[in-house]
Amino acid sequence: xxxxxxxxxxxxxxxxxxxxxxxxxxxxxxxxxxxxxxxxxxxxxxxxxxxxxxxxxxxxxxxxxxxxxxxxxxxxxxxxxxxxxxxxxxxxxxxxxxxxxxxxxxxxxxxxxxxxx
Amino acid sequence: xxxxxxxxxxxxxxxxxxxxxxxxxxxxxxxxxxxxxxxxxxxxxxxxxxxxxxxxxxxxxxxxxxxxxxxxxxxxxxxxxxxxxxxxxxxxxxxxxxxxxxxxxxxxxxxxx
Numbered sequence: 049x050x051x052x053x054x055x056x057x058x059x060x061x062x063x064x065x066x067x068x069x070x071x072x073x074x075x076x077x078x079x080x081x082x083x084x085x086x087x088x089x090x091x092x093x094x095x096x097x098x099x100x101x102x103x104x105x106x107x108x109x110x111x112x113x114x115x116x117x118x119x120x121x122x123x124x125x126x127x128x129x130x131x132x133x134x135x136x137x138x139x140x141x142x143x144x145x146x147x148x149x150x151x152x153x154x155x156x157x158x159x160x161x162x163x164x165x
Numbered sequence: 166x167x168x169x170x171x172x173x174x175x176x177x178x179x180x181x182x183x184x185x186x187x188x189x190x191x192x193x194x195x196x197x198x199x200x201x202x203x204x205x206x207x208x209x210x211x212x213x214x215x216x217x218x219x220x221x222x223x224x225x226x227x228x229x230x231x232x233x234x235x236x237x238x239x240x241x242x243x244x245x246x247x248x249x250x251x252x253x254x255x256x257x258x259x260x261x262x263x264x265x266x267x268x269x270x271x272x273x274x275x276x277x278x
Contacts, residue, residue: 052208079264090252090268091209104264139208154266156208 050074052157054140060163061130069125069160073142080123081154082115083139091139097123130164137161169253174273177247183240185272187253190234197256198229199266200238202249209252209268212238243276250274 053072061067073080078099083091094107099120108114112130117123127134141154170188177183189198199214213220213227215236220227226239240247252271257263 081264081266083266083268088270090250090270091266093265093267096264107265141208152264153211156210158206158208 052140052142052155054138054157054160056160057158058161058163060165062165063130063132065130067127067130067162069127069138069162071123071125071140071142071157073121073123073140074144074155075121077142077144077155078120079143079145079152080117081141081143082123082125083141085137085139085159087136094125127162130162132164135162135164169255169269171251171253171269171272173270174275176275176277177240177243179245179276179278180242183243183247183274183276185238185240185251185253185274186235187238188235189253189255192233192255193257195257198227198233198236199254199256200225200227201252201254201266201268203252203271204246204249209266212251214256243274245276245278248274248276
């Protein structure tokens with residue numbers, strides 16, 4: 049079946065601009081996660097959705113970052129007034145179990161590479 | 166979640182077993198050991214997880230020491246396509262923020278022809 053998809057695969061923008069990154073989770077997966085990966089580092093947690101609500105947004109670096117999942121499926125990560133330090137690969141993952149646990153396997157998309165000039 | 170320590174890089178000859186170590190000396194009783202890998206320009210891929218017993222699936226085997234302070238991921242017959250960064254992650258079973266995966270820098274495994 050189809051896996052997690054993310055669009056666009058690459059996004060180049062200028063400092064100060066607004067960007068939206070989209071994630072289509074695996075059909076039926078109720079849990080959705082966003083991570084950010086800087087060059088040479090492992091992915092870092094940003095936000096976790098249970099259904100439509102953000103259950104944990106403690107990883108969002110500041111109030112320029114916001115994510116939504118209005119219908120409990122597709123999610124959009126929004127970044128306002130982008131800065132050069134926002135350049136990274138933004139990864140989305142989904143899983144079928146809410147709340148984690150040993151049976152909760154997260155399936156990742158290919159990521160969106162964001163470059164802020 | 167407990168911290169993990171992995172060597173930054175390893176090499177393995179194609180067709181041989183790749184044994185990737187991970188130290189997690191502060192692991193607590195209800196925390197599981199997970200392994201993910203990330204092939205260049207792709208998202209992380211789940212490999213295997215375990216609590217205290219050894220585990221095996223179609224991709225790999227996971228050997229956890231009796232004291233649970235370390236583990237080894239074994240790829241029995243490494244291929245060139247197994248070249249990737251391998252992440253060892255300790256994760257709680259329930260409660261708290263056990264849904265998060267906390268990645269370190271992982272081990273870059275290079276499989277050579």
